[in-house]
Amino acid sequence: MTAAFAVIAFTNDPNVGPVARAAAKRGQNITQAVEAYRVARNLNDPVLQRYVKWMVNISTGDWGLSYSTGQPVLTAIRNSMKYTLFYLVPSVAIATVMGISFGLFSAFRQHSFSDRLVTAVAYLGLGIPNFWLATVLFSATVMEHQTIQFPKLPLESSLLWSFDFTLLYGFVPWIDFNTTQAFFTLPIIVLTTALLAGQLRYTRSESLEYMDMEFVKIARAKGAGPFRVARHVLRNAAIPLLSLFLTEMLSVLVLGILVIEEVFNIPGFGSLMLRAVGARDMPLILGVTMVVAFIGIVGNFLQDVAYTVLDPRVGSETD
Template sequence: MILVVGEIVSRIRTFLSHGIFAVVAVYAVVTLAFVVIALTPDPGEAALTHSLVRQGRGDQLEAKLRAYRAARNLDVPVTTRYARWLVDITVLDWGRSFATGRSVLSMVREGLAYTLSYVVPGVVVGTAGGIWAGLSTARDSASNAGRGLSVLSYAAFGVPSFWLAAVFFVTVAPKLSWFPDRLPTTGPFSPEVLLFLAPAAVIVAVNVFAGQLRYARTKGSEYFQSDFVRQHRAVGVSRRKVMWYVLRVAAVPLLAVSLADLIAILVVNVFVVEYVFNVPGVGFLTYQAVLDRDMPVVLGMTMVVALAGIGANFLQEVANTLLDPRIGDDGGAP
């Protein structure tokens, strides 16, 4: 009993330490983004100066620049701006967009809804299909089906996301009379929007599927050749049960790569897919905010990406502790 309580306390301490590190890491990432933006010359000032000079209104330049800086809090020292911003984001007051005047938090919620509407089904389908195909390939590596799946994984892994999206819009979409020609305005989870974003979900699924298949095949090959699997086969355990047992043993490393793939999707594929499909999700809004130097939106979207990536790593650490099947009731390895 004492050992059990001690183990629980140890795990709680581990979770707390990982949680504190995750919070510090999130603030470090968004602080870096703040510093980069704050120290970068504002192209808006140059554009305003150029416009006024061309219009022959150079005498108004100083007043216009003061008003421009005041509207964006650029007339306040950087340290003061940072301190205010740090407090504001902590209490979920992320300010308003310089470009649109909308609340950044509402823009984040709306953009995140559009992104999740195709990322979640893509990740779920790609992960499930990739793990199943990878373990099947590892189990039947000498079969034609196993070789075919291996070739498929390399082909899918090597196809760029933007190429898949471009091919769809150029060759497939024009032939589908029922497919919307632009994003409907009925809301991120409406049937019309989900239909429009179905190809985006497929593109995400293809990328996740390829990565999961290759990793699951590698880990599965190790486990299918292990002594404990051979013992199960020797006593007549069915192929389905052996597959389930291998999946259970490989769950933690496969979960780790699933979260890593999710981070990669957020960093790369989401930006590409949303730009091509013109979807106002996290990637597209971040890209547009960077072009406009819309600091509140850039920092808000950076916070979302940081929370997703670092939060995924935190969940991975929790899963490594809770889901490792080698820690059983008898405390032994399988």
């Protein structure tokens, strides 16, 4: 957070130029216009004073007002996050279930044709850039329906399909389904592809380390079926898989949603981050940075808690 503040505070403000040009067009005094702009954003205060004031406000729940949206920062983040969660949550759920299932299936059939096929699909998914896949899918859909020109798609458009997602998301109270409908189908496909490839590869790799373990041989000797053996393998591989999963989720939050929301023009958290940086909106930049840092901290905490649940020996060793 301090680094984010320093980057903004100690670099030139690109908004000064547009302010000066606007003042010149209106025949106003350029110096006074720039000075008024700096005063409105408290940029004339000493950097240390601004930093201390911001630290106090952020600690007391006052994240300030966004210059670019005119809303309180917390309100802007909350309004944007609901759109991101709308496609992020189903993508994570689908990718986790399918990635673990196909990863175990591939590990149990090592060196078979199905194993090679699953591995090839995983590496293909990892090798395809999100922005390329999103652009291709979006362009193909737009060309088919001939409703709107790439790359802009308003959220109010029912471009993609006539299928009403209320059937699947009727329990979500904060989305206006009349304006969203099936708009999130393609983002879910793009994000699921990236997450699924990673989960599949990680699950296969970690499961293979336990396939020749003594407990697997004993379980098979006792006549345990594939599902029971897979459950034992997955339980032992759960801790490293959990670590990889949380790490990848944070990278997806920071990078993946930026690409998806830029291509599909979704007013989500990624778009809010881009808007904050483009407008040099200091309160909003620090607010979204705070959210990312908070998610990282909470994710690490939940990871430690999950370790003790999955393997009680971790908790005893810590004690």
